[in-house]
Amino acid sequence: MDALLAVRARGITKCFGDVVALDDVDLDVTQGQIHGLVGPNGAGKTTLLGLLLGLAVADSGQLEILGAPVGRVLAAADGVAGFVDGPGLYPSLTARQNLAALAALRGRDARTAGVDDVLDQVGLTDVADDRARGFSLGMRQRLGLAAALLTRPRLLVLDEPSNGLDPAGKKHVHGVLNRLAADGTCVVLSSHRMDDLEALCSDVTILATGRVVFSGPLGKLAAENRELEYRLLTSAPHAARLLAAETDGIHLVDDGARRDGERLVVRALVPALDELVVRLVRAGIALRELAPVASPLEAAFLALTEQQEGVR
Numbered sequence: 101m102d103a104l105l106a107v108r109a110r111g112i113t114k115c116f117g118d119v120v121a122l123d124d125v126d127l128d129v130t131q132g133q134i135h136g137l138v139g140p141n142g143a144g145k146t147t148l149l150g151l152l153l154g155l156a157v158a159d160s161g162q163l164e165i166l167g168a169p170v171g172r173v174l175a176a177a178d179g180v181a182g183f184v185d186g187p188g189l190y191p192s193l194t195a196r197q198n199l200a201a202l203a204a205l206r207g208r209d210a211r212t213a214g215v216d217d218v219l220d221q222v223g224l225t226d227v228a229d230d231r232a233r234g235f236s237l238g239m240r241q242r243l244g245l246a247a248a249l250l251t252r253p254r255l256l257v258l259d260e261p262s263n264g265l266d267p268a269g270k271k272h273v274h275g276v277l278n279r280l281a282a283d284g285t286c287v288v289l290s291s292h293r294m295d296d297l298e299a300l301c302s303d304v305t306i307l308a309t310g311r312v313v314f315s316g317p318l319g320k321l322a323a324e325n326r327e328l329e330y331r332l333l334t335s336a337p338h339a340a341r342l343l344a345a346e347t348d349g350i351h352l353v354d355d356g357a358r359r360d361g362e363r364l365v366v367r368a369l370v371p372a373l374d375e376l377v378v379r380l381v382r383a384g385i386a387l388r389e390l391a392p393v394a395s396p397l398e399a400a401f402l403a404l405t406e407q408q409e410g411v412r
């Protein structure tokens with residue numbers, strides 16, 4: 101057992117009838133890390149998060165959570181909290197009553213359980229006495245997060261926590277998760293939003309049809325990735341295009357839909373792109389903007405999952 105790992109999974113397989121939801125999955129998540137699960141619909145993300153929360157047991161493989169092996173009992177391991185498929189709430193109770201009821205279920209006194217503190221953390225103080233029935237999706241997500249925080253988890257497991265959050269709500273929730281991670285809590289979350297994952301996670305695991313196609317630091321994903329498309333804005337578009345065409349390893353992308361005459365789109369590995377930039381500057385052409393057309397995570401996600409779909 102590795103004390104630094106909040107999650108250690110080896111050879112996890114989970115089937116629902118003929119459907120193989122998870123197929124020989126290995127996963128290491130270090131304590132204090134925010135780890136993202138990403139994958140197309142039906143890739144197995146929720147199934148995996150459900151195993152971490154003790155909502156289901158694997159058919160085979162070994163799972164250790166916070167250093168302890170997980171048995172075949174349906175129960176959340178000590179120190180684990182979170183939700184999949186949206187938080188479970190009592191619609192007729194207020195936000196505060198929901199949290200007090202959860203605290204009472206765990207045998208804690210609602211007055212000292214920290215209800216007001218977690219409501220404040222997720223930004224729901226103003227609506228603490230409103231019934232959950234009237235809450236928007238984003239507010240329900242925040243209340244679910246508050247419920248999880250009430251247990252002071254060491255592993256927080258969240259399925260699509262940004263669903264329904266407006267930009268301010270998202271920023272608020274990101275702040276909460278970052279603070280938790282800084283204090284040593286491990287967060288494992290799924291998302292279809294690459295910008296969320298890039299903003300929050302140090303590491304990601306990409307699942308496709310139940311199999312892990314990548315797991316590791318985001319930076320490694322970018323570095324390992326094939327050629328990416330970049331958009332360049334220069335002081336001399338025509339001359340820049342000619343120079344790019346002559347540079348080894350640079351492929352012009354002539355996409356009519358994206359071409360606006362001013363901007364140049366090229367496909368390249370980073371060393372070839374570096375060479376192009378040096379050559380532009382040497383030729384007296386100013387580079388005003390240089391950005392990937394899609395983020396490295398998005399590009400790698402598409403490439404890796406398309407590859408996997410091809411294998412099926």
Ligand SMILES: Nc1ncnc2c1ncn2[C@@H]1O[C@H](COP(=O)(O)OP(=O)(O)OP(=O)(O)O)[C@@H](O)[C@H]1O
Pocket residue numbers: 116119120121139140141142143144145146147148
């Ligand atoms: N309780 C269940 N009974 C039958 N099949 C299930 C069950 N739960 C999941 N599956 C199947 O297992 C596979 C993985 O589903 P899962 O919900 O884990 O994927 P996901 O990556 O979370 O997808 P999404 O992004 O759409 O939420 C899918 O084919 C799904 O239909």
